[in-house]
Amino acid sequence: MYKYKLINEHASSDKYGKCEICNKYVDNIYYQIEYKKYKLGYFINNELWGHKDCLIKLRKKVNHVKEFSLSL
Ligand SMILES: [Zn+2]
Secondary structure, eight states, X not given: OEEXXXXXXXXXXXXXXXXXXXXXXXXXXXXXXXXXXXXXXXXXXXXXXXXXXXXXXXXXXXXXXXXXXXTO
């Protein structure tokens, strides 16, 4: 089980470096934190800077799992 937090850094690659996914320049860079659920709660599993779209695409596909558990 994963949870994500997306933060608009209001800055470009000049400050944070290129997108860590596609390695291209970013005008408006985002910071994404991936949390993984353990017995004691959610802990940071991964952190990335890059384009908003690149970060969202990289998220693990957990939607179908969530829907399945809701229907139980
Ligand atoms: Zn990118």
